[in-house]
Amino acid sequence: MSTSPERKSYHVMEPTDRVPVEVAVGVLIERDAQGREGRFLLTSRPEGKVYAGHWEFPGGKLEAGETVEQALRRELIEELGITIGEAHAWQTEVMDYPHARVRLHFCKVYTWEGAFEMREGQHMAWQTLPVDVVPVLPGTIPVLQWLAAERGHPGPTHQAPVSGD
Numbered sequence: 001m002s003t004s005p006e007r008k009s010y011h012v013m014e015p016t017d018r019v020p021v022e023v024a025v026g027v028l029i030e031r032d033a034q035g036r037e038g039r040f041l042l043t044s045r046p047e048g049k050v051y052a053g054h055w056e057f058p059g060g061k062l063e064a065g066e067t068v069e070q071a072l073r074r075e076l077i078e079e080l081g082i083t084i085g086e087a088h089a090w091q092t093e094v095m096d097y098p099h100a101r102v103r104l105h106f107c108k109v110y111t112w113e114g115a116f117e118m119r120e121g122q123h124m125a126w127q128t129l130p131v132d133v134v135p136v137l138p139g140t141i142p143v144l145q146w147l148a149a150e151r152g153h154p155g156p157t158h159q160a161p162v163s164g165d
């Protein structure tokens with residue numbers, strides 16, 4: 001009697017099989033009169049969301065039919081009460097979290113109108129490198145590293161999370 005190797009008919013789910021959720025993210029940056037980039041804005045994730053309390057760049061998921069710039073403009077009105085000027089496409093990064101795979105579209109923003117209002121009960125902090133807010137969201141770390149490379153900032157970009165974060 002011949003024995004055939006057991007055929008595997010199931011498919012093992014790999015992280016890369018997950019379709020990424022598209023996310024628009026704004027890196028709001030102050031510039032001086034010479035156009036040099038200075039402080040940038042971080043906001044904390046509100047209660048009730050995954051990674052609540054972690055610091056990130058403001059933004060959110062694209063809705064059906066939206067471009068990155070449209071989504072970013074809508075999200076920043078909804079979350080911060082400001083209307084942004086031009087969004088300059090900068091970097092894209094895919095992150096795999098237990099809760100989702102996301103494709104982050106980071107845009108630099110230099111102009112906005114309106115007074116900041118934390119409409120989701122979050123907090124905001126204008127930062128330079130190294131940032132002094134803790135903990136930062138994992139997806140924020142590459143952005144800090146890109147900023148450090150652009151600015152020639154040596155050394156750490158952020159503080160390690162306190163254990164338990």
Ligand SMILES: Nc1nc2c([nH]c(=O)n2[C@H]2C[C@H](O)[C@@H](COP(=O)(O)OP(=O)(O)OP(=O)(O)O)O2)c(=O)[nH]1
Nearest residue numbers: 023025056057058059060061095100102137139140
């Ligand atoms: N806003 C933002 N999200 C980020 C960053 N880095 C990063 O990994 N993410 C992830 C966290 C979330 O999984 C996803 C954004 O989703 P979200 O829950 O904040 O989006 P949203 O405001 O549209 O929320 P909702 O409709 O689900 O309430 O992207 C970042 O710098 N900013």
